Amino acid sequence: MQVQFFNAGAALFGVPDYVPALMEYVESYGIDLRFGHTLKSVDGPRGRATFEHVLRDGSKDRVESDFDMIHVVPPQTAPDFVRSSPLADAAGWIDVDRGTLCHIKYEDIYALGDAINAPNAKTAAAARKQAPVVAHNVLASLGRVARLALYDGYGSCPLTVEHGKVVLAEFVYGGKFAPSFPAWLIDSTRPSRLAWFLKERVLPPLYWNGMLKGREWMARPVQVD
Ligand SMILES: Cc1cc2nc3c(=O)[nH]c(=O)nc-3n(C[C@H](O)[C@H](O)[C@H](O)COP(=O)(O)OP(=O)(O)OC[C@H]3O[C@@H](n4cnc5c(N)ncnc54)[C@H](O)[C@@H]3O)c2cc1C
Structure with a gap:
């Protein structure tokens, strides 16, 4: 074939x-x-x-x-109700500061996830790191904490290259390499069985029981003065 x-x-x-x-x-x-x-x-x-x-x-x-079989990935766009809203930039994404995730025009609005215009890869891994930044900065806006938190552009793609092996790509703004694990455990530039195990067995309970319930201690945001 x-x-x-x-x-x-x-x-x-x-x-x-x-x-x-x-x-x-x-x-x-x-x-x-x-x-x-x-x-x-x-x-x-x-x-x-x-x-x-x-x-x-x-x-x-x-x-x-x-072709005998074709797999097509359409261009990414925000949903229509976002594209047509005053919150959107000219390209249709919610217009935020890439660090604080605060709206550029409306200082009482924060946004995260696929619909924002920050130049990170649109992944759930990014939303995982953005959510605590937004939560923290909303508290800062309300005067409940002193310092702001900044999102560094973290994103991750577990790239399945064969059955049983994954290349665990992790990076921050600017396409900068940002592995979470030391190379002796997972050399993320190489395909690995441990990264497959992580994707198959560890990430699903982490998503369902940790991230989606707001209990994710490993995603604490970096604070700035
Ligand atoms: C095939 C595929 C594989 C992926 N694999 C990975 C991966 O391995 N790792 C990873 O980190 N990320 C992965 N992603 C990306 C990840 O799914 C997204 O980045 C993540 O879901 C974005 O979350 P979100 O909450 O911003 O948006 P979404 O998850 O898209 O949530 C938006 C929600 O808004 C709802 N909605 C839309 N319009 C309206 C409306 N008018 N009123 C009310 N609700 C509305 C939608 O139904 C949806 O539930 C993958 C994506 C795809 C498509």
Whole structure:
């Protein structure tokens, strides 16, 4: 089976430290990578997809590809009621300060999660770290605590590369490598069985019993003067 991977962007993953491990899998699976390709239409009955390809000189051409199965990820957008609200920026995301998560225009409004315009990866791992920052800063607004807390852009993607192995990507603003575990335990730049175990067995109870119930001691926010 020939696997083709078309991507509208220019790189396989935004954090360079994780790219070598991912490229080894791309090569071993024989995946044909094509960057700068944006899906324009799908002809299901004929099994044909059409992409717009941006060339190095900025010009565009059309590329057609046959498929037996196609997996499409649409562009990310905020829900309509957010996009049309006065809280949104020109691109439709809630306009917040990337550190305090306070709205840029309305100082009594805070926001977190996928709908905000902070330049972090939209992951539940990010929302996990943003929630205590917002909770803390709301208390600061109410005069109940003195110092503000800052979100550092933390995000995480457990990248499943084969059955039983995960590359545990963790990073902060600027695509900076930010592993939670020491390299002797999990070398997160390499595929690992322990990272698979973490994703399969540890994270679900952590999400359900810790994070969603507001009992997550490992996500304490950093405070600033
Ligand atoms: C396939 C997939 C895999 C993922 N894997 C991971 C992963 O491994 N690790 C990770 O950290 N993150 C992962 N994510 C990302 C993660 O799911 C999101 O970042 C996270 O859910 C964002 O949380 P949120 O509360 O901001 O938004 P959401 O979880 O999208 O919650 C928004 C809620 O608002 C509701 N809503 C929408 N419109 C209205 C309305 N008008 N009125 C009332 N309610 C409304 C929606 O129904 C939804 O329940 C994955 C996402 C996808 C799609």
